[in-house]
Amino acid sequence: MGRRIVHCHCVYSKVVPADVKAAVLERLAGSDEDFEAVPDLCEMSAGKDPALARFAGDGEVEIVACFPRAVRWLFHSAGHELAAEASIHNMRSSTADEVCGALGLPDQESTS
Amino acid sequence: MKPTGAARPGPSAPFGELHVAVDPGGLDGVDAADRGAVLAALLEAGHPVSRKAEAAEGALARLGGDVSVLDRAPEEVVADVAARREAAAAPAPGAWTPWFPVIDYDRCTNCMQCLSFCLFDVYSVDGDGRITVQNQEKCKTSCPACSRVCPEVAILFPKYKKGPINGDEVKAEDIASESMKVDISSLLGGDIYSALKERSGSAKQRFSTERDESKALLERKRCLKELKDKLDIPSEVLMSLPSAGDIEERARRARAKQEERIARSRSAQDQKKTDGPSTQEWDI
Ligand code: SF4
Numbered sequence: 001m002g003r004r005i006v007h008c009h010c011v012y013s014k015v016v017p018a019d020v021k022a023a024v025l026e027r028l029a030g031s032d033e034d035f036e037a038v039p040d041l042c043e044m045s046a047g048k049d050p051a052l053a054r055f056a057g058d059g060e061v062e063i064v065a066c067f068p069r070a071v072r073w074l075f076h077s078a079g080h081e082l083a084a085e086a087s088i089h090n091m092r093s094s095t096a097d098e099v100c101g102a103l104g105l106p107d108q109e110s111t112s
Numbered sequence: 113m114k115p116t117g118a119a120r121p122g123p124s125a126p127f128g129e130l131h132v133a134v135d136p137g138g139l140d141g142v143d144a145a146d147r148g149a150v151l152a153a154l155l156e157a158g159h160p161v162s163r164k165a166e167a168a169e170g171a172l173a174r175l176g177g178d179v180s181v182l183d184r185a186p187e188e189v190v191a192d193v194a195a196r197r198e199a200a201a202a203p204a205p206g207a208w209t210p211w212f213p214v215i216d217y218d219r220c221t222n223c224m225q226c227l228s229f230c231l232f233d234v235y236s237v238d239g240d241g242r243i244t245v246q247n248q249e250k251c252k253t254s255c256p257a258c259s260r261v262c263p264e265v266a267i268l269f270p271k272y273k274k275g276p277i278n279g280d281e282v283k284a285e286d287i288a289s290e291s292m293k294v295d296i297s298s299l300l301g302g303d304i305y306s307a308l309k310e311r312s313g314s315a316k317q318r319f320s321t322e323r324d325e326s327k328a329l330l331e332r333k334r335c336l337k338e339l340k341d342k343l344d345i346p347s348e349v350l351m352s353l354p355s356a357g358d359i360e361e362r363a364r365r366a367r368a369k370q371e372e373r374i375a376r377s378r379s380a381q382d383q384k385k386t387d388g389p390s391t392q393e394w395d396i
């Protein structure tokens with residue numbers, strides 16, 4: 001199975017800069033990549049959402065959210081371990097360009 | 113004020129599979145910024161979005177399929193999806209603010225200080241005697257108090273504003289940092305109470321001559337605000353701190369619970385050994 005991108009929009013708090021998450025989402029929407037975008041991974045973890053099992057066990061998952069330590073233990077807390085090779089991109093500490101670059105998304109000009 | 117331990121509404125039922133699918137080419141003709149705006153509006157309203165080959169299957173709505181995006185404002189698209197969600201009797205998102213502690217078990221030493229400290233029964237012990245977060249919905253929104261008493265900096269609140277409580281890497285200086293760590297005994301028996309007492313004592317002296325109770329109240333509020341700002345602990349929680357005796361009692365109960373769970377799980381294992389493998393384990 002190919003890579004899967006999961007974008008967390010962290011909608012119940014302002015800790016992820018709004019411009020970063022909006023720009024990453026826009027670049028994802030403009031690319032040819034498959035992706036899933038969820039309102040809030042914290043909420044899914046608390047609700048033990050079965051979709052987390054799919055994200056965790058789904059080949060090369062790339063999670064775009066916040067600090068890797070937080071994301072890993074949120075998955076653990078819901079009963080699903082993220083594979084060691086899962087990549088976690090941090091929108092709290094990186095710019096949108098850095099995150100999109102790490103995801104290998106095309107430049108914005110070529111996506112509209 | 114006595115803590116009520118009352119739970120907030122709690123996380124809505126899982127809904128991650130109730131997604132909005134983006135049909136292949138479903139966003140064609142919509143310019144880049146508008147595409148992003150529609151998806152962001154859907155997420156803000158609590159609807160997961162998926163664009164992948166099999167996404168249409170079981171989708172609540174299909175952008176570019178049964179829900180048109182072209183020439184529509186994001187709010188119209190969201191209203192359309194919300195109506196479908198309601199018609200499908202799917203759980204409404206956003207009833208609960210997901211604020212709760214998450215344990216980093218690579219750091220946790222199972223000392224149970226968090227369980228002893230937490231006023232709201234958020235923590236418990238699992239069958240292996242390990243500390244666990246059991247009642248996330250009972251946690252006080254925006255209160256990171258238990259992370260301040262954890263000697264190992266093992267408690268995260270992913271939505272907290274600062275590291276390492278927010279999940280940022282823990283540095284050596286964080287473990288020693290006074291602003292990060294609060295000794296449980298000083299938090300509960302010493303610093304805060306004595307600070308409050310000292311304040312109200314000196315305030316009383318002044319106020320005995322002034323006889324101005326409203327000023328005394330203001331002083332108390334000011335003192336609590338100071339502590340609240342220093343530790344980010346809501347005044348509601350500060351006002352209901354348990355006594356040192358309460359804490360000891362909680363710690364005793366926590367230890368008893370841990371021992372009981374461990375004993376129970378040991379006896380279940382011994383029983384299993386005596387009975388031999390179950391039919392399930394033989395894969396029959
Ligand atoms: S995982 Fe991180 S980015 Fe996602 S909702 Fe939780 S705090 Fe926000």
Ligand code: SF4
Nearest residue numbers: 220221223224226262
């Ligand atoms: S206080 Fe910290 S180290 Fe102790 S049990 Fe709780 S999370 Fe683990």
